[in-house]
Amino acid sequence: MTEQRKDILDMLAAGKITAEEAEQLIAALERDQAPAAAGLDARPKGKVKYLRVVVDATDNGEPSRVNVRVPLQLLRAGVRLAALVPPQALVKANASLSDSGVPIDLTQLKPEQLEALVEHLDDVTVEVDSPDATVRVFCE
Amino acid sequence: MPQVVTVRVNRPDRRPLRFWVPVLPVALLLFPIVVLVVLAAIVACLVFRIGAVRALGAGWRVISALPGARFDIEQGRTAVLVAIR
Structure with missing residues (x-):
C-alpha cells in the first residue's frame, strides 16, 4: 500500500472525508500512478545481441x-x-x-x-x- | 550464413599471420566431404532415432547463427583471434 493511499484511508477512518470522496481520491491516485508505472516498463531496453x-x-x-x-x-x-x-x-x-x-x-x-x-x-x-x-x- | 572467417595469429618475434577464409567458396570446394558428413549425420540420426529433418534444421540454424561470433585468446605476446562474419 502506498503512503498516499494510506493517508486517504486514514482520513476516511477519521471521518474527515466521505467514502465517495475517498473513492474519488484513490481513483485519481491510480490514474497518476499508472502512467508512471507504464513509463518504467516502457523504459528503452537496449537490444542485446x-x-x-x-x-x-x-x-x-x-x-x-x-x-x-x-x-x-x-x-x-x-x-x-x-x-x-x-x-x-x-x-x-x-x-x-x-x-x-x-x-x-x-x-x-x-x-x-x-x-x-x-x-x-x-x-x-x-x-x-x-x-x-x-x-x-x-x-x- | 557466415561469409568470411578471419584468423589472426600473433607470435613473439615473428610477423603476425592473418587469414581470411571465404566460407562459400571453401564449402563449394569441399562439397563432396560436406555431402558425406550430411549422409553420416542422417545415418546417426536414424541409429539414435532422432528426426533427421529436425536435426539438420537445427544444425543449419547453428551455422546460420555463427556470424558475429568472436574468440580472442591472448597469452603474453602470443594471441589467436578467430572472428566469423
Whole structure:
C-alpha cells in the first residue's frame, strides 16, 4: 500500500472525508500512478545481441586474456540442437556430471526453460574477482 | 550464413599471420566431404532415432547463427583471434 493511499484511508477512518470522496481520491491516485508505472516498463531496453565472456588472468607471471563474443542467436540455436540429444546420452551425461561433483539432472531441463533462460540473459551480469583472475560474463 | 572467417595469429618475434577464409567458396570446394558428413549425420540420426529433418534444421540454424561470433585468446605476446562474419 502506498503512503498516499494510506493517508486517504486514514482520513476516511477519521471521518474527515466521505467514502465517495475517498473513492474519488484513490481513483485519481491510480490514474497518476499508472502512467508512471507504464513509463518504467516502457523504459528503452537496449537490444542485446551478444553474450560476452572476458577472462583476465595472470599465468606464470604472464598476462593472459580470453575474450569470447557469442551471438545470442547461436545460443538459441544450440538450445534447439540440445533438445535433440537422445535420452540415453543424457543419462550418461548425468552420470559423468554426478561423478564430477555436479549433481544436475539434465533430463529435467526442458528446451522451453533453456529458451526462457537465454531470453532473459540480457539482465545477467556475472563478475568473479580473484587475486590472479577476473571473469566477467555479460550481454551487450 | 557466415561469409568470411578471419584468423589472426600473433607470435613473439615473428610477423603476425592473418587469414581470411571465404566460407562459400571453401564449402563449394569441399562439397563432396560436406555431402558425406550430411549422409553420416542422417545415418546417426536414424541409429539414435532422432528426426533427421529436425536435426539438420537445427544444425543449419547453428551455422546460420555463427556470424558475429568472436574468440580472442591472448597469452603474453602470443594471441589467436578467430572472428566469423
